[in-house]
Amino acid sequence: MTSRPARSDARANRAGILDAARSTLASDPYASVDVIARSAGLSRRTLYGHFDDRDALIRELIVTGAQRFNAIAESISDADSRIALARLAARLWQEAAHVQFAAALALDEAHVEHTADALAPLRRAVARLVQRGQQDSSFRTDIPAPTLARLIEEVARTVVARTDASSSGAADIAVRTVLSIAGLSWREADDLLTAHPDITEPTR
Structure with a gap:
């Protein structure tokens, strides 16, 4: 009977440490x-x-x-590959921007291998989406699907690490950048986002 409060205290302490680490590392x-x-x-x-x-x-x-990132990837269900990629990019950006310090830290070279393992479900989801987009001619086909998926990952990594999350239109820029790598022209990306303004609307 006495072990239960101890376990409860341990869980609370662990959660408190993680919360403190997030807020502390955000400042320093x-x-x-x-x-x-x-x-x-x-x-x-x-x-x-x-x-x-x-x-x-x-x-x-x-x-x-x-x-949280893996769960976002699982939640994307749009049949249109272009919309699915845009929505995935927008939601991932919003999550990364919410905890940008942690995202940038995770993508640092010192932790990138561990991060890649932790994000394996997300990476598989991106690979499937790219393959589907190539098959239905939504995305460029001059680059093999695995390579294109990796390019999208690398561009997203750079955007998260380098873009000021508080800047106006940051999410829109992130989505347009990913769509550009996938092969959409700036006009096609503009038409897509104009037709589906909800994609870049904050979810929080």
């Missing part, structure tokens, strides 16, 4: 374990009881964030 991406622990109202020793080191904590943040 290089914040130390000591700073994160103080922000969580816990001792350094308690933090190390949950995470072996700072990298382990960051990896946990990446995993929990990746789960």
